Amino acid sequence: MQFKTISYKRILNLGNYESKHLELSAEVHEGDDLDAEMSRxxxxxxxxxxxxxxxxxxxxIRELRKQLRELKKEELATKSALEPQEEVSPDDIPFEADNTNSSSNADDF
Known part of the structure; x- marks a missing residue:
């Protein structure tokens, strides 16, 4: 049997109910190796x-890597914001000595 044209069609599933179709055809001449032409x-x-x-x-992948870098920066910023701050000692709190009210007069109410 003499073949003049061969073709190969491939359907690739892309997911999300999408697919891609590609078909190529080639002419086969007398003396050509049919198996080699089909493989090619x-x-x-x-x-x-x-x-x-x-x-x-x-x-x-490039976009996801960029998002990952941004998320890591955001994570570091959040962690540093949540780090416990230095507690202030009660001895270090300034106050004015004149502002003390030592009289406890019940009549003031």
Whole structure:
């Protein structure tokens, strides 16, 4: 049997009910190795269909790394804000000696 055209179709599930379809066709000439041509066509389709997905994943990884860096900065800021402050000793609290009211007059009420 003589083949003139071969084709290979791949459907890639992208998740979220999405898929990507890619089909390539090639002409086969007399004397060509059919198995080698089919393998070449399949390899090309498999490589091409994943190019966009790979780029999308790499972009998502970069964005997630950026978010992680921002969250780590936010975590450090929150931790430093929550660190216990130095407690002030009651002996270090300034007060005025004149402002003491030592009379306890019940008539003032």
């Amino acid at each position: 066509l399949m390899e090309e389709v498999e490589r091409k269909i994943r190019e966009d997905v790979t780029q999308k994943i790499e972009l998502e």
